[in-house]
Amino acid sequence: MLYLFVLAPILIACSFLLLPQRIVRWTSLVVYIGMFGFSLHLFSLTRFSGQVLTVTTGGPGILGITLYCDLMASIYLVLISFMFVCFHFYSAIRDRALKMFSVFLTILQTLLILIVLSRDLFNIFVALEVSTIVCSILIMFKKESRSIYDGLFYLMTNTLGMFFILMGIGFLYRQYGVLDITELTRLIAETPGKSLLLPYSFIMTGVCMKCALFPLHIWLPHAHGTPGAPTVVSAVLSGLNVKISLFLFIRMRAMFLPALDMDAFFLFLGVITAFAGILMAIRQKDIKLILAYHTVSQMGLIVFGLSLDNAFATAGATLHTINHALFKSLLFLASGILISKYGTRDVRHIRGVLRAFPLVGFAMISGILGITGAPLFNGSISKYFMQSGAERFWIEGLFILINFGTILSFVKFGQVLFGTPDRELTPNDLSSNAILSLLGILCLLTGVLGSPFLYLLFGEHFRIEPPEYLFKVALWGVSFVVARWIYLRHIHGDARPARFFSDVSFNQMGMRTVGFFVILFLAGRLL
Numbered sequence: 001m002l003y004l005f006v007l008a009p010i011l012i013a014c015s016f017l018l019l020p021q022r023i024v025r026w027t028s029l030v031v032y033i034g035m036f037g038f039s040l041h042l043f044s045l046t047r048f049s050g051q052v053l054t055v056t057t058g059g060p061g062i063l064g065i066t067l068y069c070d071l072m073a074s075i076y077l078v079l080i081s082f083m084f085v086c087f088h089f090y091s092a093i094r095d096r097a098l099k100m101f102s103v104f105l106t107i108l109q110t111l112l113i114l115i116v117l118s119r120d121l122f123n124i125f126v127a128l129e130v131s132t133i134v135c136s137i138l139i140m141f142k143k144e145s146r147s148i149y150d151g152l153f154y155l156m157t158n159t160l161g162m163f164f165i166l167m168g169i170g171f172l173y174r175q176y177g178v179l180d181i182t183e184l185t186r187l188i189a190e191t192p193g194k195s196l197l198l199p200y201s202f203i204m205t206g207v208c209m210k211c212a213l214f215p216l217h218i219w220l221p222h223a224h225g226t227p228g229a230p231t232v233v234s235a236v237l238s239g240l241n242v243k244i245s246l247f248l249f250i251r252m253r254a255m256f257l258p259a260l261d262m263d264a265f266f267l268f269l270g271v272i273t274a275f276a277g278i279l280m281a282i283r284q285k286d287i288k289l290i291l292a293y294h295t296v297s298q299m300g301l302i303v304f305g306l307s308l309d310n311a312f313a314t315a316g317a318t319l320h321t322i323n324h325a326l327f328k329s330l331l332f333l334a335s336g337i338l339i340s341k342y343g344t345r346d347v348r349h350i351r352g353v354l355r356a357f358p359l360v361g362f363a364m365i366s367g368i369l370g371i372t373g374a375p376l377f378n379g380s381i382s383k384y385f386m387q388s389g390a391e392r393f394w395i396e397g398l399f400i401l402i403n404f405g406t407i408l409s410f411v412k413f414g415q416v417l418f419g420t421p422d423r424e425l426t427p428n429d430l431s432s433n434a435i436l437s438l439l440g441i442l443c444l445l446t447g448v449l450g451s452p453f454l455y456l457l458f459g460e461h462f463r464i465e466p467p468e469y470l471f472k473v474a475l476w477g478v479s480f481v482v483a484r485w486i487y488l489r490h491i492h493g494d495a496r497p498a499r500f501f502s503d504v505s506f507n508q509m510g511m512r513t514v515g516f517f518v519i520l521f522l523a524g525r526l527l
Helices: 002-018 021-048 071-090 099-117 121-139 145-176 181-189 193-210 219-224 231-256 263-282 287-306 311-342 358-371 378-388 393-417 430-448 450-458 466-491 506-526
Strands: 053-057 065-069
Touching: 002 021, 002 053, 002 065, 002 099, 021 053, 021 071, 021 099, 065 071, 065 099, 065 181, 071 099, 071 231, 071 311, 071 430, 099 121, 099 231, 121 145, 121 231, 145 181, 145 193, 145 219, 145 506, 181 231, 193 231, 193 506, 219 231, 219 287, 231 287, 231 311, 263 287, 263 393, 263 506, 287 311, 287 378, 287 393, 311 358, 311 378, 311 430, 311 450, 358 378, 358 393, 358 430, 378 393, 378 430, 378 450, 378 466, 393 466, 430 450
Parallel strands: none
Antiparallel strands: 053 065
């Protein structure tokens, strides 16, 4: 069944080209709902029955290609499948009019699932490489000049990252003769760490590029904020695609951890990435670029939480991965509606969303409160647990500063909600209103029911201490007031052009990648 879970959707997607558009529309919906249902079944088996599902083909034992589904994998499968159901309903009127778009979107979902289920490094590499090509095609789908440039930049930079991953896989295969992650984990535990620095540095350099960590993050605004890509593509890339790269980061960290502990390096890197994303987001006027740079920032925050190596912080970082998929997909989908209705991407020229589109406006409020960690919303719970895992005062202070920067930039972003529209606007369609409302409600429910939701996912009780949580609520309120004051006094009305930080060449990206590899290798020698 695991193999059918991967192969059947690809075969069905290829048949879309032979079918009428109406049949394609309903068939793709059946495929997405079916995959979501099967993902829930896998989650039920791994969570409540304690099963770890494995299936191997191509030979016995470690010689075969293995699909492996544990609890973490099943959680990601549910997230992927659910979000693609939402993306289908949102784009049912817009982008689903093109059958080829349906084909590529369905194939991308299957490739993301294959990456999560695979236990063979080369199999993961192939799935990553093909998904990179599919994402590039989706970015360039409307064939506009800027989209073609951004799609090619995404393809070239991520292909460079994949080359580093392939080099690392080659060194591991030369040393051990196997590529199965389970077997490699056992063998690596018996190996001196310094002898693994070269393959580790190669693999983690590629993974960090896929995760858009500083200074390898420059490709992300090109891909997520490009003007010509369909809105759903931006939501898929920011809401899901980088999360799968983060899943790979977790897997590779666990595989090498018995021999190499680089958490101190990635803790520092996560902080730098979080602040870099915030600083760049604050200076943007383009609604999609603000969201794209905040994806960079939130990826840094999650890596920061994972690198604390604390049960509370790890649970919070994992929960924040899910939360980020919800509120960032919501905000990207809503921004697509605003761009099409207002005819501009400039946040200074978009006003009165709550008055013109109440459902869209309230959904956006839910997403903004979620990403800023407002009380009762999902971001507050995941950030609470990450902060609870901070065993030093200065680490908790960094969390507070990062969240303050997030609040400040979304005070600016949230101005689109208020005021009066300067033109007549046509009503929004029912399907996208429903999806945005659903995502907004989930941002609230997974916050109000944060502790039970964590228990549902992991089967462990993570207690929320009321005094500590109330202190963080008060801290959020103070941060909001200060951020609002700073915005009105120093940022509002600033007409100076923002420096376009992502406008670098591929050659410069290549130099950054090589430099990152060298720094990571040297850090491994020192730690």
